[in-house]
Amino acid sequence: MASSDFTLSVADCPLIQVEGWDGTLSQFESSLSASLGAKLPASVGETVRHQSLLVIRIAPRRLWLALDDGTQAPTLAIDPDLGCSVCLGEGRVRFGLAGVDISSVLSTCMAVDWHAPAAAPGRAVQTSFHHVPVLLLRTGKTACDLIVPRTFSRSLHDWIMDHQASPAGS
Known part of the structure; x- marks a missing residue:
């Protein structure tokens, strides 16, 4: 070409992976959505833009939070009984x-x-x-x-x- x-x-690529445990997905997603102040993508492959953050559903229980370069990562308070988060950036x-x-x-x-x-x-x-x-x-x-x-x-x-x-x- x-x-x-x-x-x-x-x-x-500032990136945070969050995942909800099996059996806690509804509670996990409600908590994460409230923490981010944004709707979450519903299906694998769907993305949702919220300000300088792109929320990507990469698996049924796993999301990636891709931040625009230079953006401060959001503070996430994930209940360890519902799921976890890890920085992949x-x-x-x-x-x-x-x-x-x-x-x-x-x-x-x-x-x-x-x-x-x-x-x-x-x-x-x-x-x-x-x-x-x-x-x-x-x-x-x-x-x-x-x-x-x-x-x-x-x-x-x-x-x-x-x-x-x-x-x-x-």
């Missing part, structure tokens, strides 16, 4: 990708149907990128964010840059 409109940005990096041919570049390395409702703008899809687990956040018609493990960020960055520069991502 030797396109001049392609952009790739890399930033730290030190181990993740956020790639921001945009360009008209982005889907053709990404299709060479990840199994995501760019045109499926599950991958529509505003949705999140867990997949792998060149054999590395990533979370794809579809941010627009020709844009997405990838939340990738920090340990693989350099090689994934290089892979994207190499493939976006070659004709048809080959």
Whole structure:
């Protein structure tokens, strides 16, 4: 995709994982929603934006709270009888990708149907990128964010840059 409109940005990814215990989900979600002052996404892959926080349901009982870079993490008071939280930000990096041919570049390395409702703008899809687990956040018609493990960020960055520069991502 030797396109001049392609952009790739890399930033730290302040991220908190919260999970409710089996059998306590309703109580856990009510408490978390009240603590955040925001509605929670109902289904896996759904996202909800609340100010500088993106709430992503990545599993039936698990949510990721992705903060905009430079944003202070919310204070969460999670009852240990209902669930737990853990900071994942030190181990993740956020790639921001945009360009008209982005889907053709990404299709060479990840199994995501760019045109499926599950991958529509505003949705999140867990997949792998060149054999590395990533979370794809579809941010627009020709844009997405990838939340990738920090340990693989350099090689994934290089892979994207190499493939976006070659004709048809080959």
